[in-house]
Amino acid sequence: PEPETDETLKFLFVGNSATYFNGTPLKFKALCRAAGIDVSVTYCTFGSAYLSEFADETHERGRALRRALNDKAFDYVVLQDAGSASLEASEAALDVLLPLIEENGAEPLLYMRYSDKRDDDARVADTKRHYETYTALSEKYGIPASPAALAFRDAILDGWGQTLYADDRSHHSKEGSYLIACTWLDAFLDVSPVGNTYTAGLDAETVRYLQETAHSSRTITSVNTLRSPAGSAAHASAFTCMVGSNAWWSDTLLLSMTRPTSARAKGGENGSSFTDCSARVGILSAISSVR
Secondary structure: OOOOOOOOEEEEEEEOHHHHHHHHHHHHHHHHHHOOOOEEEEEEEOOOOOHHHHHOOOOHHHHHHHHHHHHOOOOEEEEOOOOOOOHHHHHHHHHHHHHHHHHHOOEEEEEOOOOOOOOHHHHHHHHHHHHHHHHHHHHHHOOOEEOHHHHHHHHHHOOOHHHHEOOOOOOEOHHHHHHHHHHHHHHHHOOOOOOOOOOOOOOHHHHHHHHHHHHHHHOOOOHHHOOOOOOOHHHHHHHHHHHOOOHHHHHHHHHHHHOOOOOOOOOOOOOOOOOOHHHHHHHOHHHHHHO
């Protein structure tokens, strides 16, 4: 490890393989370095771990976290719960963990994890649950959250689902890891990843797309802010009717269909920024089952 200085921002990552797989914190550190920010990263992560286990002082994972917090003062502690954790369980864990983090002198942050479902329809539908859970936690405790789940959803809708996931179809791939790290840079340090020179060995087109998708996931607001491309109004209307009154889906998924970035759908032609909305409506048929 490189020696830390007074300028080093010290991050502790607490979670499971959705955090550590494919070295995502290390990619985050490299993105920061390329942006001129000195960052150190420390892992307190275990496979399939729940925040409730870290909150439990008698659990081996809870003891490991307390040792990490006792051994070193951090600037930020990034928290990520298991994919199946309920909002109530996450809240109970944070009620214990946040005082420990405050005692350390660090600022807590939330990593809105991506879906670990095994097909794209299910992943898109499952994103709603993660969005609602982490948004509720962010609002209740006043903690910033990185919207990695939304970035994954947007990329899946653009045809990148197979690329973002590893061979087990549950964990994130190298490309998925890079996308997550970009959302951390943007949300945690308020530094856009767009144009960052660290590529993690990925090709230029992939890097550009992932950087822009990460950035656009953070800047999502509402349908009213859209500058929709010509010809999209009919598709937008049909899509909103299909989704119904669910405000999050009708706003953010519609925005993802028409977001005005230069990001090009995987396999698209002529650098087009928008995929056909009818294709997205098809892949989103699973939404009706979670309304």
